[in-house]
Amino acid sequence: MKLLSLYHNVDLLNRKTVLDLIEVNDKAKILDLGCSDGLFALRIAEKANTKEIFGIEFLKEAAQRAARRGIKVCQADLNRTLPLAAESFDVVHANQVIEHLSETDRFIKEVYRILKPGGYAVISTPNLASLHNIFSLILGKQPFSAH
Numbered sequence: 001m002k003l004l005s006l007y008h009n010v011d012l013l014n015r016k017t018v019l020d021l022i023e024v025n026d027k028a029k030i031l032d033l034g035c036s037d038g039l040f041a042l043r044i045a046e047k048a049n050t051k052e053i054f055g056i057e058f059l060k061e062a063a064q065r066a067a068r069r070g071i072k073v074c075q076a077d078l079n080r081t082l083p084l085a086a087e088s089f090d091v092v093h094a095n096q097v098i099e100h101l102s103e104t105d106r107f108i109k110e111v112y113r114i115l116k117p118g119g120y121a122v123i124s125t126p127n128l129a130s131l132h133n134i135f136s137l138i139l140g141k142q143p144f145s146a147h
Helices: 002-021 039-048 060-068 104-114 131-138
Strands: 029-033 052-057 072-075 089-095 115-124
Touching (some): 002 039, 002 089, 029 039, 060 072
Parallel strands (some): 029 089
16 A cells, blocks of 8 residues: 555656646647646646647547547557647647657657747656665566656
8 A cells, every 4th residue: 555655646746846847828839748538738738827738649538538628639659750730839748658659769859840949848757767666676566657
């Protein structure tokens, strides 16, 4: 039970850190890569104070849930060229996504391509070398998301 609590706390800290990086801009056009059901994408939009929230999700069911929440979402593979125009987003967010991709160089180039001049990306991935992940691996357990 302690391990589950630790994971939950690390995840909350990660999401708080991501939200702390989001700047208020009511005209910002935000893209969440790997948006899942869209709940966290909505929190990002709320922090930025914008209604312009878009998402890309690989799983059809999750993309449908995000769309029902009002996110303009498309189903796509983040290992491929993104079906989006160049220089079209002020903020691009990808949390715990890049470690699942095989085409990480293409992914980073695509993030850069779709960012508007002056835009920024917030990309987070677990730190496998963190002390608690080393202990988890020694014990034969899955690592936690420490960012």
